[in-house]
Amino acid sequence: MSSSRDTATSLRQKVWHGSIPLEIRLHRGDCRTYDESDAYLIQFPRLSYLGFLIPRLHAFFSDNLIYPDVSSTEAWLSYEDVPLKWHYPLGLLYDLYSGAEPAYPEDGTELKVHTTEEEQGSLPWKLTVHFSEYPAEHLVRLDAEGKYLHDLYINNVKEADFLRNGTGKTIMSLNKEDSTQLWDSVKQHDFSLFSPINQKLLSPQGVNLRHIPMRLYLPHAPSSTQDEEAVAGSLRVVQALVLPALSSRQPQTLGTALNHILPSLFQSTRRPILAQPVLHGAAVPLGTNLEELLRMAAYSDGWLHIAVAMMG
Structure with a gap:
């Protein structure tokens, strides 16, 4: 039993700490020199969301923008002209669009989570940031305060909670401090903040698992x-x-x-x-x-x- 718990803990840690190197360049149509600017390079968590990068990208590319006063809310990211949805975690976006070959279990029976060093395909993953022609038909426009990104995330948490338990009472019964801690853990990508709240959501007392989200x-x-x-x-x-x-x-x-x-x-x-x-x-x-x-x-x-x- 102890060995099983250790394996589960190890896998949860690997999932949480998985990351992907990104190379993000400004779209030429938004660049005042009509040429490529310097790239923004970052090692970004698989479980996190690209929307958290927008303030950093806006600040990094501001001197290269044709219209330097453009708001950060105009920014959006794409891969090979495909707009990347804000409410999809980076790891899901990468698995869907990068074309990288997945890792395969060595014995064919246990999940082998990709670590950064084990990622296949062309890395870093090369994305493009745009500050014009927002694809409103494909993406929800984010606000400067991050409220929409918060709402997109929490709505997914609520739906998952309802499926697991047949009711949304677990997430709705979190006190304000726990709710704030959950969102902070996602924004900061802090497992020590996330784990205790996640345990409350996944294993509520007296409630049997109803469905798998x-x-x-x-x-x-x-x-x-x-x-x-x-x-x-x-x-x-x-x-x-x-x-x-x-x-x-x-x-x-x-x-x-x-x-x-x-x-x-x-x-x-x-x-x-x-x-x-x-x-x-x-x-x-x-x-x-x-x-x-x-x-x-x-x-x-x-x-x-x-x-x-x-x-x-």
Whole structure:
């Protein structure tokens, strides 16, 4: 039992401390010299949100902007012309768009979380920051005070809480100090602040786990060449009620859940054939117990955000 707890703790720590090196450049259309400015380089947590970088990017690139008085609220980030959503954690965005090959478990049975040194593909991940032509049809516009980013995050936490417990009372019953600590832990990426609040949310006294908060993200191909630019990088997000156990009382595994939700892609509950689930940069074995995966490897908003990567 102690060994199992140690393994869980180690994995939670690895998930929390996972990071991705970023190289962020100013879009040429916003640069007063119509040329590339110096790049902003940072090692950024996988579990954090790009919106937290906007004040730093605004300050860093202010001397290079065509319109130096432009507000930070005009800023947005893209990868290969795809606007990056504020409420998606960096790790999910990277797994969806970077094209990096996921890490595979050495023995094929246990999740192998990517550390910075183990990331595959081209690093640093090269992004572009824009200060004009805001894609309002794709992104919520952030405010200077960070209230919208806070609301986007808390809404995800509330929905995850409702799915886990059948009620939103757990998150709603947090006192003001705990609620503030949760948000501060995310902004500061401080595990010592986050862990005690997360334990209250994941393991409320007297409440049994009802459902597994899980979202699946699939690439969505354009229906025609005319639509290609409009839907570049678009996704199909699939969500369903996932019980922690099967009717046979056997634990729900990732494979049994995926076979039920996306049977055409996951025809086998044990072996990936057409598609591979990816979480935190790692290919997750289909035999993984979903409840254990939730408690050890959920994102900070309480969700298992799983990218579906096509094989072959």
